Amino acid sequence: MGFRAIEWLDDSSILKLIDQKALPQQVHYLELTTPAEIAGAIHDMTVRGAPAIGVAAAFGILQAARGAAGAGEDLQARLSEADAVLRAARPTAVNLSWALNRMRAVWSGAGDSEALLAALDREARRIEAEDIAVNRAISEQALKILPRKVTFFHHCNTGSLATVDLGTALGIIRSAHEAGHEVFAYIDETRPRLQGAKLSSFELLQFGVPHAIVVDGASAHIMRTRDVDIAVVGCDRVAANGDVANKIGTYNLALAAADNGVPFYVAAPMSTIDFSTATGDDIEIEERDDSEILAINGQSIAPDGAPAFNPAFDVTPHRLIAGIITEHGIARPPFAESLLAMKRAQETF
Numbered sequence: 001m002g003f004r005a006i007e008w009l010d011d012s013s014i015l016k017l018i019d020q021k022a023l024p025q026q027v028h029y030l031e032l033t034t035p036a037e038i039a040g041a042i043h044d045m046t047v048r049g050a051p052a053i054g055v056a057a058a059f060g061i062l063q064a065a066r067g068a069a070g071a072g073e074d075l076q077a078r079l080s081e082a083d084a085v086l087r088a089a090r091p092t093a094v095n096l097s098w099a100l101n102r103m104r105a106v107w108s109g110a111g112d113s114e115a116l117l118a119a120l121d122r123e124a125r126r127i128e129a130e131d132i133a134v135n136r137a138i139s140e141q142a143l144k145i146l147p148r149k150v151t152f153f154h155h156c157n158t159g160s161l162a163t164v165d166l167g168t169a170l171g172i173i174r175s176a177h178e179a180g181h182e183v184f185a186y187i188d189e190t191r192p193r194l195q196g197a198k199l200s201s202f203e204l205l206q207f208g209v210p211h212a213i214v215v216d217g218a219s220a221h222i223m224r225t226r227d228v229d230i231a232v233v234g235c236d237r238v239a240a241n242g243d244v245a246n247k248i249g250t251y252n253l254a255l256a257a258a259d260n261g262v263p264f265y266v267a268a269p270m271s272t273i274d275f276s277t278a279t280g281d282d283i284e285i286e287e288r289d290d291s292e293i294l295a296i297n298g299q300s301i302a303p304d305g306a307p308a309f310n311p312a313f314d315v316t317p318h319r320l321i322a323g324i325i326t327e328h329g330i331a332r333p334p335f336a337e338s339l340l341a342m343k344r345a346q347e348t349f
């Protein structure tokens with residue numbers, strides 16, 4: 001991609017974001033200067049995708065720290081306030097609290113303000129750099145199992161816009177294309193926010209990856225009547241037993257895949273695996289405003305006064321998942337064991 005969805009401008013302590021709400025019609029950037037602005041951008045989905053919101057939040061903490069230092073304010077008080085505002089921005093993606101926990105481990109530790117500021121700077125950049133490396137490693141793991149000619153089914157947007165650089169599931173599709181595989185991807189629209197139609201197609205067009213946008217309801221039909229080799233999605237939180245919370249409609253896609261013998265894979269950085277959450281039932285599912293369903297681009301599509309219900313994520317039971325592709329390898333069922341083994345192996349390095 002010729003641009004980054006998220007970029008830290010160090011000299012000015014500005015977080016520069018592509019306004020994802022305006023894509024694909026307009027590519028314009030916002031320059032955010034406070035944690036409250038960043039929390040607002042996470043909540044209204046100017047920046048979205050689990051890894052991207054974690055990175056944005058980490059830089060929000062760095063902004064707060066620099067602001068407090070500049071104003072001679074109490075660092076801990078300012079950071080604790082920023083932490084609370086950012087943490088509350090969206091509930092489902094664990095990457096948000098994961099990144100904030102990493103930053104908190106730094107700022108709640110010992111050291112004078114100057115040392116803490118330098119350490120927060122390093123940690124935010126480390127979180128950003130790790131995301132780039134982890135995404136590349138996920139693609140490398142996936143390439144090991146893909147046939148030369150491969151047709152994907154993908155949901156939502158999990159590419160460069162949802163991360164710092166390559167992306168997870170969409171990154172796999174792009175990497176397969178760049179590695180010379182004969183790739184085709186069905187990209188579902190992803191109602192109600194249309195991340196597939198608006199964002200994933202925008203990215204794939206840039207990289208020349210052959211694809212077609214399809215409506216969400218077409219997945220079972222396409223899998224029954226066309227050759228689809230693999231469904232691959234991203235995730236917002238993986239429970240310890242392998243249940244996966246991801247964009248609403250992921251569960252439907254997994255059911256369609258199961259009924260048609262299409263292997264269903266989840267691309268997940270280890271940071272998205274939440275070992276403190278036992279099962280998918282324990283994951284908080286964000287409910288968003290009815291207006292996302294009742295109007296498209298501000299144009300009402302339902303009768304005035306029509307009620308709606310808008311859960312933004314769902315939980316796909318682990319029994320429907322063939323593999324969870326992480327930077328350290330592909331976890332296979334039973335996930336309660338394979339994910340834990342992967343975590344332990346990582347800790348011993």
Ligand code: MRU
Pocket residue numbers: 048049050051093155156157158159162163167168169195233234235236246247248312
């Ligand atoms: O509501 P969104 O657009 O933030 O939801 C995004 C998803 O569900 C993605 O699949 C997930 O965050 C993984 S992005 C690499």
